[in-house]
Amino acid sequence: AARSSYPIARGTIIVSDREPSAHPRARELASKRLTFRDAQYLRDRANALAAVSPGWAQQLSYRVGNTSFTGQVIGTVPAYMVINDIKPLVGRYLSDLDVQRQARVAVLGWKYADSLFGHATAALGQIVSIGEKSYRVVGVLEREEFYFAAWENNALEYRNERAYIPISTAITQYSASDHLDFLTLKARPAVGGAGAQAQVRSLLFARHGVEDFDIRSSGEGAGQQAGQFLLLFNFIFLVVGVVSLVTGGIVIANILLASVVERVREFGTRMALGATAGGIFAHVLAEVLVVTMIGGALGLGLGAALTGVVAHFMQMPAVVSPFIATVSLTTAVSVGLIAGVFPAVRASRLAPVEALRYA
Structure with missing residues (x-):
């Protein structure tokens, strides 16, 4: 035995x-x-x-x-x-x-x-x-x-x-x-x-x-070593997380800017028909909100699945708490909204006449 x-x-x-x-x-x-x-x-x-x-x-x-x-x-x-x-x-x-x-x-x-x-x-x-x-x-x-x-x-x-x-x-x-x-x-x-x-x-x-x-x-010695390991582990993931968020924000901003350029005529038409600058701004941010929420939910689901796989091989319990899930999703949406502000402002400031000339 x-x-x-x-x-x-x-x-x-x-x-x-x-x-x-x-x-x-x-x-x-x-x-x-x-x-x-x-x-x-x-x-x-x-x-x-x-x-x-x-x-x-x-x-x-x-x-x-x-x-x-x-x-x-x-x-x-x-x-x-x-x-x-x-x-x-x-x-x-x-x-x-x-x-x-x-x-x-x-x-x-x-x-x-x-x-x-x-x-x-x-x-x-x-x-x-x-x-x-x-x-x-x-x-x-x-x-x-x-x-x-x-x-x-x-x-x-x-x-x-x-x-x-x-x-x-x-x-x-x-x-x-x-x-x-x-x-x-x-x-x-x-x-x-x-x-x-x-x-x-x-x-x-x-x-x-x-x-x-x-x-x-x-x-006690094992506990101290485990504490030091977890501290290093958390620091590494904090750095990786910050870099990922910044990179993701830049990518979102660039994609939205490209989208605004491609949709100049659409925005011009809507403004010529009476849409306000605030309406265009809110529309772009709403799109950002939907995309980031979907992306955040997919990322959260993938992270939870990977956590389960790692926990299985490590033979250790692992739980994704509601608090962590909420913070993760909120952070993802916040980064997306911040990244979407500049493209939304640019779209809302388009001149209708100039926008309608855009081929």
């Missing part, structure tokens, strides 16, 4: 260890940075949090028989998998008992299980060497997939390329201290991410005496 939706862990907060500054002060030098005790402290004191998961990460060697490679290993607790909505394909999660016993058990990501054992589900119950230590595989995770539009690369492949072991095992087997690389936290819905972040920052600062950590919400 494979999961094809992009994971959005709402209310998830990541606390990561900050690199020491170039000229650290005494408090920064004295700080032990993020430790396992920080996780316990937040679990006891932070009432804005629903779950706390300590995290340790390192690149270690994997080996089964003649197959070997180096990849990421994450030391954590059961809460991490719940917070991040990680689901097993076969087997189980890590358990609290695994953490208490410092058990040599591992949960493999789908790709690692498939690469090491030939088939992901075949890994269950087998022994794998991680960092020259033997672990029994107690679970294999579902394969996670998500593709943006027609991109060939799986945006979630990194989640398939890792293994999870108990945090206690990771610290005792591979670390000389209880130092952590990150904390994964879940805010209570009633508090929200911002309130939980503020409380966590305050508690850790009081405990460390210095802000030697970084706090961000899960997806």
Whole structure:
């Protein structure tokens, strides 16, 4: 089985260890940075949090028989998998008992299980060497997939390329201290991410005496990148739209001027029969209004159809709102009317006698 939706862990907060500054002060030098005790402290004191998961990460060697490679290993607790909505394909999660016993058990990501054992589900119950230590595989995770539009690369492949072991095992087997690389936290819905972040920052600062950590919400970096992309996207389309409107206005004006020249005799005849300059002016603008409304409606329909096609391939919802449709049609008509003013004025100022001589 494979999961094809992009994971959005709402209310998830990541606390990561900050690199020491170039000229650290005494408090920064004295700080032990993020430790396992920080996780316990937040679990006891932070009432804005629903779950706390300590995290340790390192690149270690994997080996089964003649197959070997180096990849990421994450030391954590059961809460991490719940917070991040990680689901097993076969087997189980890590358990609290695994953490208490410092058990040599591992949960493999789908790709690692498939690469090491030939088939992901075949890994269950087998022994794998991680960092020259033997672990029994107690679970294999579902394969996670998500593709943006027609991109060939799986945006979630990194989640398939890792293994999870108990945090206690990771610290005792591979670390000389209880130092952590990150904390994964879940805010209570009633508090929200911002309130939980503020409380966590305050508690850790009081405990460390210095802000030697970084706090961000899960997806914050992706959100910022998406915001920058959308800003650039909107700017490009704004420029394209302005250029298109100006060009369209010039084209409309030229076509109308040519039309006025071709219809000089018609206008002269109408004025000789009693038509006023204002009537001729209004007639030309009315024609412009009809043409631009038809053109605007066709453009709006084509744009909506193309939006639907793009949304289908991007696998994202897209809606053309009534407000946008109204603004688009109004803008098209306005540009047409502005472009039609000069030809209409020229037609209304024709002298009937001179116009009737026009062959």
